[in-house]
Amino acid sequence: MSRIEILEQKLLSDNWYVLHKYTYRMQQRDGSEQVQSREVYDRGNGATILLYNRQHGSVVLTRQFRFPTFVNGNTDGLLIEACAGLLDDDAPEDCIRREVAEETGYRVGPVRKVFEAYMSPGSVTEILHFFVAEYDKADKIGAGGGLAHEGEDIDVLEMPFQQALAQVASGEIRDAKTIMLLQYAQLHGLLN
Structure with a gap:
């Protein structure tokens, strides 16, 4: 498994720019795994x-x-x-x-x-x-x-x-x- 695995990607808004909510699994430094959710705003570079x-x-x-x-x-x-x-x-x-x-x-x-x-x-x-x-x-x-x-x-x-x-x-x-x-x-x- 890669250190990060995206479990779900949900589009919250595609109005001005794009806002997604991601749920992902992340392997910690000690080897344990943790599931987290984050909203990510993509407006371009x-x-x-x-x-x-x-x-x-x-x-x-x-x-x-x-x-x-x-x-x-x-x-x-x-x-x-x-x-x-x-x-x-x-x-x-x-x-x-x-x-x-x-x-x-x-x-x-x-x-x-x-x-x-x-x-x-x-x-x-x-x-x-x-x-x-x-x-x-x-x-x-x-x-x-x-x-x-x-x-x-x-x-x-x-x-x-x-x-x-x-x-x-x-x-x-x-x-x-x-x-x-x-x-x-x-x-x-x-x-x-």
Whole structure:
């Protein structure tokens, strides 16, 4: 027997994304077996990027309404975030270039993948691919703001890197992917 055996898979929702309830048998380290049930939300994999300008010491972030944060106490539902999106069957590099153009209005040159991470592995299948890329004012090809037909209403924020770090410390920036990318930039001296 494999260490994990799926005993039952039940579809709970196929509305926005897919939610299943799994019942499985798992062999413990001591050889005993245990049956457990978990709900698993599959929304696909995604990509995110920190745009930075070394010369000006600035970063480009976005601000948009996130309903789940609103119902969990974020009074206006707005989050400051790094640009991101779902892969939608694209390669991560192609996805993030598309998302940057749609959300921020910038066209980026070379993007560098820095790591990937499971963002909420206790219940969500998503792997997020993390990128960084330099931008310049000359790379601005549109207004950004997202796609209206997808319900996006995104503010594009260009701010000093040190201000972004201060907003992490103050709690103004509370999005995990954004905090991870800003800390990556700080640890690796991208804007020093």
